[in-house]
Amino acid sequence: MALTSERKALIWKTLNETRGKIEPAEYKNYIFGVMFYKFLSEKAQKWLKTVLRDEKWENIWNQNSKRAAEFMQKKLGYVIRPGDMFIDWKEAINKDKFNILMVSEALTHFEQGIREDARTNFNGIFADMDLTSNRLGNNTQTRTATMMDWINLMDKIELDEDSDVLGDLYEYLIGKFAANSGAKAGEFYTPHQVSDIMARILTHGKEENTPYSLYDPTMGSGSLMLTTASYMKNAGVRGSIKYYGQEWITTTFNLARMNLMMHGVEYNDILLHNADTLNNDWPDGLVDGVDSPRMFDAVMSNPPYSQKWDNTSREDDPRFKVGVAPKTKADYAFLLHGLYHLKQDGRMAIVMPHGILFRGGAEEKIRKQLLLSHNIVSIIGLPAKIFTNTSIPTIIMILEKNRKNDDVLFIDASKEFEKEKKNNKLREDNIVKIVKTYLDRKDVDKYAHVATLDEIKENDYNLNIPRYVDTFEPEPEINxxxxxxxxxxxxxxxxxxxxxxxxxxxxxxxxxxxxxxxxxxxxxxxxxxxxxx
CATH class of the missing domain: 1.10.287 (Helix Hairpins)
Structure with a gap:
């Protein structure tokens, strides 16, 4: 049974009451860390209950700790020792024997007990939890009291074995922390309404593909991949969907690893990397001078907008054969990277600023080549103020690698939304209309237009949406x-x-x-x- 919106709101309120002096952007690292440890602990307990039956984990460990560790590692990829379980922390609190050092030791033991082939998934995942920070308290006693508050709060979240309660709560809290983290929110959060549009378009007609591979080269918290996978009928089947992602910011990379696993994705299906996508092509790509990239069924991305990058000596990089983006704006560099890793029959969706549609110079040359290669399928204009970290209007561009048709569908969805405090929000009916218009691929008065390549050539390859979708409303006649x-x-x-x-x-x-x-x-x-x- 999923958490109600009232229950989520109550948890968020309680979290704020225990935040103290810690800023939201940092506070989330502690809360998600405790939440994730609870998840791993209860997953281990559930598995132990099925395999040990009446035997106690403590007894098995005491008999042969090395063999016991290998026993759990083989199934889960990690080990949680007896006494280190989340339930052990709670029991110590109830007996007035808890100390924050118990958490420190448990996290150290966890790091030591990761299976070798699972290290990319678990190594350093709790590194952002600085348990010695003065922000938790000026001494061990006050820091212990702070940690007790968080453990007690997380203990109240009851998990239903047949539902994704913790993952649902995690996603909700990511959104709340993003809304309270200002400009930093863009590092880890794409609003679900935007993810939903991209996911429905990416998976249409491919819902039963097995196996299916997803790739987000600027993955943030991984929500885009999770939303896309949720529209696949085999989303919960182990091994059916592989999740590939890369993220430059280590803290955000940790958020993504937690997010995927708390949504039930097995560590064997997760292949994430902590690095700069433009400077470190991954996965595969150019290896020892040989162009051999990994290709994916779906590529989705919400990269940082108009970011500076080092574009020197990029002419020989196979990702940028179409052209090299200017050093002051890496937008097309991220786009070309994603397209490079797309399968011939795959589909790509990327969020971009409007400037890529009409800016000149190197960007104009890249845009022209993409059009002549029939790569651009559709451009969807979104409302302004839809993201928590920027008020600028954005677009979703849909691309394919091996497309015969040369037309482009323009959708202007910028005027249909509801206001929510300082931001704008797409309603479900707005999302449905966008997706339906994309699938129908027909002109809709003042909303959508299918432009031929000849029409685009007449506009000098300028893709600015108002050139193709006339949303002008004449003033009423005056009597x-x-x-x-x-x-x-x-x-x-x-x-x-x-x-x-x-x-x-x-x-x-x-x-x-x-x-x-x-x-x-x-x-x-x-x-x-x-x-x-």
Missing amino acids: LVEVATELKNVDQKIEKNMSGMLEMIDELTATDDASSKQLDQFRKIVKELGKNE
Whole structure:
């Protein structure tokens, strides 16, 4: 049974009450760390219950710790020792024997007990939890009290074996932390409404593909991959979907690893990398001078917009055969990287700023080549203020690698949304309309247009959406007779009001010479106003 919105809101409220001096961007690292450890611990307990039956994990460990560790590693990829379980922390709290050092030791033991082939998934995943930080408290006692609050809060979240409660909560909290982290939110969060559009388009007609591979070269918290996979009918089948992703920021990379596993993705199906995508092509790519990239069924990305990058000596990089993006704007570099790793029958969706549609120079040359190669399938204009970290309007561009048709579908969805505090939000009906319009691929008055390549050539390969979708709404015609009549009525009302005001002034009396002079001046001014009107 999934968590209700009321329950989620209550958890968020309680989290804020225990945050203290810690900023939201940093606080999330502790909360997600405790939450993830609870997840791993309860997963281990559930598995132990099925395989040990009446035997106790502590007894098995004491008999032969090395063999016991290998026993758990083989199934889970990690080991949690007896006494290090989340439930052990809670029991120590109840007996007034808990100390934050218990958490430190448990995390150290966890790091030591990772299976070799699972190290890329688990190594350093709790590194952002600095348990000695003064922000948790000035001494061990206060830091222990802070940790106890978090453990008690996480303990109240009941997990249903048949539902994805913890993953659902994790996704909700990622959104809440993003909304409270300002510009830093763009490092790890793509609003679900945007992810949903991309996912529905990427998976349409491919819902039953087995196996299916996803790749996000700027994965953030991994939500784009998870949303895309959720539309596949075999999403919960182990080995059916492989998740590939790369992320430059280590803290965000850790968020993604936690996110995928807490949504039930087995570590064997997760292949994530912590590096700079543009400087370190992964996976595969150019190896010892040989071009042998890994290709994927679906590529999705929401890269940083107009980021500076080192574009020197890129002409020989096979990813950028179409052209090299300018050093002040890496937008097309991210796009070409994703397209390079797309299968011949794959589909790609990427979020970009509007500037890539019309800027000149190197970007114009790349855009022209993509059009002549029939790679650009559709351009979808989104509302402004839809992202938590920027107010600029953005687009979703859909691309394919081996496409016969040369037309481009333009959709202007920028004006259909609902306001939510400082941001704009796409409603479900807005999302459905966008996806349906994409699939129908027909003109829709003031909303969508299928432009031929000849039409695009006439516009000098400029893809600015207003050139193709006319959303102009003419002003209503003015009835001059009605306006004249209304003006006449207004004049009559003013004249009548002025007459009434003068009558009231005449009834006023002055008590001295000064008041009399002021009254005469007032009467004169009112008469002048009447004449002017």
